[in-house]
Amino acid sequence: xVQLVESGGGLVQPGGSLRLSCAAxxxxxxxxxxxxxxxxxxxxxxxxxxxxQDGSEKYYVDSVKGRFTISRDSAKNxxxxxxxxxxxxxxxxxxxxxxxxxxxxxxxDYWGQGTLVTVSS
Amino acid sequence: QSALTQxxxxxxxxxxxxxxxxxxxxxxxxxxxxxxxxxxxxxxxPKLMIHDVSNRPSGISSRFSGSKSGNTASLTISGxxxxxxxxxxxxxxxxxxxxxxxxxxxxxxx
Numbered sequence: 001x002v003q004l005v006e007s008g009g010g011l012v013q014p015g016g017s018l019r020l021s022c023a024a025x026x027x028x029x030x031x032x033x034x035x036x037x038x039x040x041x042x043x044x045x046x047x048x049x050x051x052x053q054d055g056s057e058k059y060y061v062d063s064v065k066g067r068f069t070i071s072r073d074s075a076k077n078x079x080x081x082x083x084x085x086x087x088x089x090x091x092x093x094x095x096x097x098x099x100x101x102x103x104x105x106x107x108x109d110y111w112g113q114g115t116l117v118t119v120s121s
Numbered sequence: 122q123s124a125l126t127q128x129x130x131x132x133x134x135x136x137x138x139x140x141x142x143x144x145x146x147x148x149x150x151x152x153x154x155x156x157x158x159x160x161x162x163x164x165x166x167p168k169l170m171i172h173d174v175s176n177r178p179s180g181i182s183s184r185f186s187g188s189k190s191g192n193t194a195s196l197t198i199s200g201x202x203x204x205x206x207x208x209x210x211x212x213x214x215x216x217x218x219x220x221x222x223x224x225x226x227x228x229x230x231x
Contacts, residue, residue, distance in 0.1 A: 035220070037167075037222075044124065044210060044222060044223070044224055044225040045159070045161075045167065045210050045212075045222040045225070046124075046222060047212070047219065047220040047221065047222060050219075050220075057218075059217075059218050059219050060219075061122065061219060062122065095166060095167070100172070104154075104173060105155075105172065105173055106153070106155035106157070106173070106214040106220075107155070107157040107169060107172040107173065107212070108157070108159075108167075108169060108212075109169050109172070109178065111166040111167055111168070112166065113166055114166060
């Protein structure tokens, strides 16, 4: 059974940093692209970033470029999101999602339950 | 990258069919057959319902179907049931090698 379990969320002050983790199990982690998707309270979904199987390609939504860094450790079956210079507008539930990224397929087929990040003084 | 446009709400009676449009541009919806649809119940994680325009993952009811014409994709739910009441989001791959989600549609079963 595919499982994605996020951790690391919490309350942080504006300008602060936080590192999110996503522990993956039930599939060959090193064979999949992975993504982070966030959802502000009462708002819609926003794709944040993704990373290729070997970490050689990474893409980000414009609003987090230069502040967030996505990474992965296949030895630990884990995905990470380092978030720096946090702003109030980064407050959201952050989901880890497995990405189908092969010819003729682009979608997120499994999601974690999310971890809440609150940026507030 | 602007969010794809969806109606805020759509409603229907049990047994009826409803359609949710998702409008983008030639740089996302219109440029690729990479539109997917997600269902989200309150407090829950999103669930993949349709991928790559019109494909249903294993276990998803045939009452859910997808299509695309130009820059607009659509999700149709036929034989509406109470359990279908949820938020629905479209998503598309983009020419920037990123993804964009729709604004979301709340489906109400009357």
